[in-house]
Amino acid sequence: MTETQANFPDLKDRTVLITGGGSGIGAALVEGFVQQGAKVAFIDIAEEPSKALAARLSAQSAHPVAFYHADLRDVGTVKSTVAAVESDLGAIRVLVNNAAWDDRHEIDTTTEEYWDNNQAINLKQVFFVSQAAAPGMRAAGGGAIINFSSIVFKMNPPHLSAYATAKAGVIGLTKSLAGRFGPENIRVNAVLPGMVVTERQMERWLTEESIAKTIERQCLKHVLKAADLVGPTLFLASNSAGSITAQSIIVDGGIF
Numbered sequence: 001m002t003e004t005q006a007n008f009p010d011l012k013d014r015t016v017l018i019t020g021g022g023s024g025i026g027a028a029l030v031e032g033f034v035q036q037g038a039k040v041a042f043i044d045i046a047e048e049p050s051k052a053l054a055a056r057l058s059a060q061s062a063h064p065v066a067f068y069h070a071d072l073r074d075v076g077t078v079k080s081t082v083a084a085v086e087s088d089l090g091a092i093r094v095l096v097n098n099a100a101w102d103d104r105h106e107i108d109t110t111t112e113e114y115w116d117n118n119q120a121i122n123l124k125q126v127f128f129v130s131q132a133a134a135p136g137m138r139a140a141g142g143g144a145i146i147n148f149s150s151i152v153f154k155m156n157p158p159h160l161s162a163y164a165t166a167k168a169g170v171i172g173l174t175k176s177l178a179g180r181f182g183p184e185n186i187r188v189n190a191v192l193p194g195m196v197v198t199e200r201q202m203e204r205w206l207t208e209e210s211i212a213k214t215i216e217r218q219c220l221k222h223v224l225k226a227a228d229l230v231g232p233t234l235f236l237a238s239n240s241a242g243s244i245t246a247q248s249i250i251v252d253g254g255i256f
C-alpha cells in the first residue's frame with residue numbers, strides 16, 4: 001500500500017460529494033478528502049457501515065462528514081439527494097462517481113431486468129448524479145468530476161459483460177461531459193483501477209491464488225489497496241490538475 005502524504009491546499013473547505021463512500025475504495029476516498037480539510041458528503045445504500053464511517057471520521061474532521069442514505073438507481077432520489085447536499089454544504093465543487101456493483105452473470109441466463117438493473121447502478125446514475133451536480137458547480141465558477149471506470153473491460157472478462165459494458169461507457173460519458181462542461185471550467189476525468197483488494201473483493205471474488213496471478217501480470221509486485229486510489233483522485237480533484245480534462249488514468253500497478 002502506498003500512503004499519500006500529498007497536500008492540496010485548494011481542497012480545504014471545498015464541498016466534495018463521493019458516491020458509494022460507505023465502503024471499499026469509496027471509504028478510503030472519503031477519508032482522503034477529510035484529511036485535506038474538505039467538507040465531505042457521501043451517498044451510499046448501505047446504512048450501517050456508512051453511519052459508522054461518518055461518525056468515526058467526523059470525530060477527526062474540520063467539518064462533520066455527512067452521510068446520505070440513498071439508492072442511486074432511482075433518478076428522483078438522485079436529484080433530491082444532490083439538492084439536500086447542496087442545501088446542507090453548499091455547491092458541490094468536486095464530485096467522485098465511485099459507486100458500482102461488480103456482479104458476475106452468465107450471458108445465457110441474463111434477463112432484461114438484470115441488464116437494466118446492472119446499467120442503472122454502473123452507468124445510468126453516473127450521468128444523473130453529474131447532471132444534478134453540474135448547475136451548482138457552474139454557478140460556483142467550476143469544479144471537477146472524477147468517474148470510476150475499470151481496466152476490466154479491456155480484459156475480455158467472460159462473466160462481467162454488463163459491468164464491463166457500463167465501465168467502457170463511463171469512459172465515453174467522461175469524454176462527452178468533459179466536452180460539454182469544459183467551457184464552464186468543469187473538468188471531467190476517469191480513473192481505471194486494476195485489482196484493488198478490499199474486504200468485499202476478498203469475501204466475494206478473490207482468492208490468494210487469483211491475487212498472486214494478477215500480481216504476476218503487474219509490473220509492480222505489491223497488492224493494490226483502496227488507499228492507492230486516493231492520491232490520484234485528490235490530484236485530479238485539485239487545481240494541480242487544472243488543465244487536465246477528458247483523460248483516463250490507469251492505476252493498476254502496470255498491467256496496461
Ligand SMILES: NC(=O)c1ccc[n+]([C@@H]2O[C@H](COP(=O)([O-])OP(=O)(O)OC[C@H]3O[C@@H](n4cnc5c(N)ncnc54)[C@H](O)[C@@H]3O)[C@@H](O)[C@H]2O)c1
Pocket residue numbers: 019020021022023024025026043044045046070071072073097098099100101102121148149150151152192193194195196197198200201
Ligand atoms: N475493487 C477493485 O478491484 C476495482 C477494480 C476496478 C474498478 N473498481 C471500481 O472502483 C469503484 C469502487 O470499487 P469498490 O471495490 O470499492 O466497490 P464496492 O462494490 O466495494 O463499493 C461500492 C459502494 O457503492 C455502494 N452502492 C452499491 N449500490 C448502490 C446503490 N444502488 N446506491 C447507492 N450506493 C450503492 C455500495 O454499498 C458500496 O459502498 C467502483 O466504481 C468499481 O467499479 C474497483
